[in-house]
Structures are given as structure tokens and as C-alpha cells.
Amino acid sequence: MKHSVKKSRTDNQKKLSMKYSTLLLLPIAIIFISLTCAFIQAIDVCDVKTMKENAKAALDPFKYDSGKVTRLYYKKKEQVKELEIPIFLGENYKVVWNTEGITRNVKISVFDKDKESKKRKEIFSTIAKPGQKIQTYEPVGVKFKFFIDYTIPMVTDSLPPSECLVMMLGYK
Secondary structure (H helix, E strand, C coil): CHHHHHHHHHHHHHHHHHHHHHHHHHHHHHHHHHHHHHHHHHHHCCCCCHHHHHHHHHCCCEEEEEEEEEEEEECCCCCCEEEEECCCCCCCEEEECCCCCCCCCCCEEEECCCCCCCCCEEEEEEEEEECCEEEEEECCCCEEEEEEEEECCCCCCHHHHCCEEEEEEEEC
């Protein structure tokens, strides 16, 4: 009988010990996660709200139609991200890019067809450089849609955090 009482005390002590360690580790885990999230937000160079407002202001006198925030993640090889932009025939459009959130040269190209097409033509191209804020383009003669390619350069030094650029489309 003594043996079973002693065993149940040991089991109870282990359960109590597990409860206390869980109660101790839970706040530590929450603090760690909170600090990690705060650090990630602190290194984010994109103030998306301000970038959107500035891009929208540059659309004037065009009316806002749509927009897209693109996150750029640099890698040790060049990358291309493509956006498909549908438009209506007979409307005048203006595309505005706010590139104040980048620290590397990113090539912006506009094509009449997607990157899988062998007969696609480049109809506009510019290089968004650090320090430049606004790039614009007014497509002429585009029928139903066009494609925007962002050529993200390869990085051989330390990889920067993610960056972003904002694209807005306006119409008249």
C-alpha cells in the first residue's frame, strides 16, 4: 500500500511540475513571437499606405481603376514577376509606379503578350532606380490587356529584406 501512495505522489508531482513549466514557457513564447514580429516590421522599408497615396495623386487627371502592391524578394539569381492588366477598348489609361520602396535597380517592362508568347513585343521599358519615386506610362493602341514584367536583379552581397513597389492604373 505504501508503494502505491508513494507512486501517486510522484505522479502528482510530475503533473504539477509540467503545469508550472507550461505556464512559465507560454509567456516566454508569446514574448519571443511578439519581438520577432516587431523586428520584421521594423526592417520593412515599405510604407505601403503612403506609397499608394502618392501613386494615386500622380494619376491626376485620370480616375483610379486598380492597383497592385508587389513584394520583391531578392535572390542569388535574376527573377521576373509578371502582372496581367485587363483594360477596356476605347479608354485612355495611365499606369503609375511608385518605386520609393526599392534599393536596387528594377527593370519595368510592358508587353503586348505574356512571357510564354513567342511573338510578344515590348511597348515600354524603364529602369526604376533607388531615389526615384514615380514612373508613368500611358499605353496607346493596346487592345484588351497588357503585361507588366518586373525584372528583379540578382544579389551577390547580403540579401536585403523584402521591398515593394506600387502600381496603379487610372482611366479617362
